Amino acid sequence: MARNKKIIVLVGASGSGKTTVGNELTKHGIVKLVTTTTRPPREDEVEGIDYYFIGKADLDPHHFLEVTCYNGYHYGLSLKEIKSALDKHELVHLAMDKNGAKAMKTEYPDQCLVIFFIISEEEMIRRMKMRGDCQEAIEERVIYRHMTNEEARPEDADFVIENNDLDQTVQQILDFIDKNK
Template structure:
């Protein structure tokens, strides 16, 4: 069987991490641990939620994609994906749309891209609820990256699954359909 990477993308607050957790809890599909220079949020652990890096240590990895977002670096390394594939046939990863394009280009049919979308009002409510401070929230929703990630990039049109995540139960059903279509689990 081919190894698969389920690439979950969309703007901040669309539920990417929630869906990644659903895949892990329901199908035992682990998420590839990504790297960041941002500080951990309450309850996050190094090597579990992210590899929390300094700016110097961040630059020492081999990245499939990396991006600076709201003053912090984020990236996914080839080493982390290969380590996950040694133990599992499928893994998930949460990335922005630029990262999703990189994965699709590199892995083709083995990269199953799920684009999550939610209306702007719901996204801003979710970001407030998760504790982002107002200044950071405004900076984030006004960033070019956030605006870019609100829609499917042309490079992924016809090459990804678009799921509206207004209702979590419906979203889970749609994710189940994608896994069945892609013969994952």
């Protein structure tokens, strides 16, 4: 794999804007890596675009860079998805948790750029309410945040940003990527 290929890993708590920023990066020509999940699709999610949806029995951890469990469902990035995307594209992106980012950084140290989004608990709750999450899901996410220390910057983060203005955030990330190609 060529050294100049980059995997942009967006990390942050629920509601930090990872998906929204990722969608904007896609509009700028940076291809999204699609992760796999055992949870059922939400009403607006599309197979192969938002996630690959599979049954729990079909999940073979050996085919994934790492697999994480949240809320009783498994999420993972397949090795096949990474290889296929990097064979075709110079820049790719995805959202992951800290463990996924660490696994990606370990496996692809020269290609991986970890971008960590800072978000206060209050802002996280506000954004989750705005996107329509139910109170129970929000409470579970707050508990998860505390249990995992999700708001703490990962030691392998290459760039830390507070996502308060989408256009400004995206531009800062694009500038950061340009400097690190």
